[in-house]
Amino acid sequence: MSKRVTIFDPPAQDHSKALIENVLDLTPVVDLGPDVFTNTRPLWHPPGARGIYGGAAIAQSLSAAMRTVPADYAVHSMHCYFVLAGDSEIPILYHVERVRDGRSFITRTVQARQRGRPIFTTTLSFSRVGSGGQKTIHHQATKPNVNLPEAEPGSLRALSNAGGGPFESRKAGIVNREFCWQDRCRRGHANRACVGTSVNPEEKKVRRYIRARGHISEEGGYQAHLSALAYVTDSFFIGSVAIVHDIPRFSSPAELEKLLSALKNPSDLDDEDITRALKELKEEEAADLRRRIEGALDKAGGENQEDHKEVGMMVSLDHSIYFHNPLAFRADEWMLTEMESPWAGEGRGLAIQKIWSKDGVLIATCTQEGVVRLKQDQPPKPKI
Template structure:
């Protein structure tokens, strides 16, 4: 059991399911209790992160709770707290508590534990399908008028196999009001979707788990993005982040290299822009004094409101739009809307996290 990444030996990947279904697979731990589950496969530790990718804990907690709920119920809200950084080198146990079972709504809490301590906790509410009645109030925010990404030519798109491939893919869709001096005016957009095709046996539960997993991607980083602060400010920092990578079960070397190359290119442009005009020592010192660098960035809480739970597929393109209405006191808040490819609003999310900048060194005493 010492240094064991998973509690049980992982089975072979199921080729009939989408990659994200394999990544989020759970195994019941009947020796501990009827509503206790563990991660079937190793979990991803992103480069530079303090622990596992938060979306895994969110999605696996949801998947665990859904195993205790009838299939004609679907999650409509989920409120999460990240308590401790998850360690990708030891198993996680998900304990589900059946708080209430009503005719229209069901409530569950899930606590993810490592070494007997909670690292993540969430409370979820499920609603029964068509329980709102024939007459309902309806309105929804409209999807921005952005063309869907073009599909690659046949044979050019790399498919997932047992040798690797991330569970979802993304494409940039621009930043609105990018030139604005007000960070709160900017909106960061991306297209996201799960790779492959989510299986029919996985049903709407698999699509909801996949969506939950994806919601944590690029989320709290929006705070620094709207301030035009790069996450890494030198190739050395990128190298350290890469060396810290653990159990990259979600990404293969090609995906990691591509992501870091993209990051390097973006940040090289930013660094070049900062250095332009540094023609004197005075200018250089001023640039150094004005420079802002990320010291710590970690999620504290994460909420998802699911809309139209049966009206989307997570393996089709979804548009996400993120904005940060506030940052201060070493924290930042981000709001996120997600639309299906058909323009249906399928989720609204919020996340608050610690966002601290590196502080200037205090002048040392000459005495």
């Protein structure tokens, strides 16, 4: 019996909505209960990943929970655990449990299941808008002074739904990186993408601008922007642990090709989009490899084999989002993310992410811990 990617036949793309709205669309499964939902369309399996893109499970769980709370309650925190890798060739069922309905706060849990087993679980808290009173304390981390991305020549925002997935992003530099992204900058830092130098990974910060393609519909309301934000919080996140250590995700072009072949069921990308997305990924990884090689040549005698590091396994374990200003941003406008890693050890790494709106409002703070294991020089000892 062949697998079904979705329980119900997916409808055609709704072009009145942004691509991310189509990707995250849910369908109620009333036969199983009033608070059970499933993915309307297939979900993306990133190249080289163990399962579906984690941001999809995060965002669809949020969407499912928001369908069970009044419109005047907005999510303020979400705590998630990735239990098993999601299979993009099997439908996901999102079961929402109404834990508590209070006058100021509402609590929900959501469990995402495949074949009856939980693959993802989250607890969410919603607060009634305006329940803090007229007098409140206020402060926030200041948005870094980073120029907004320039428009690409010949590109039209209205046509941006046509390629590369539901989000577009631009690198905004790495604070305290020893070498710049661009090959010729080196340590002179003439390039804006390089700010200062440090050999300490915990002092580096990875910045990137990101926004949803197209225009998120008025029909989707602020909930669509929150779901889109939740979706993107998992992008590049635990990978920042490797970046601050200057370790490429792929050790060679051949390995990259092998991992790209693992891409399956990309759902929201057609053949042209897949080609474009893979081309961009290849170019980014090739730049990483060139920079790493050139950096090694700068060292006397080249890179010491003992210093050579390659990522062997990188998997997210848990993920938390604190939504600070849920009604004060648009996910289809440029948002600045800044990621750092205060700690790594014992085969794990911790990453922290701040996200600002285009206008400088701090809209979210996220944390993520994951398995970050390096390839070992010696094979593991057999168990006796």
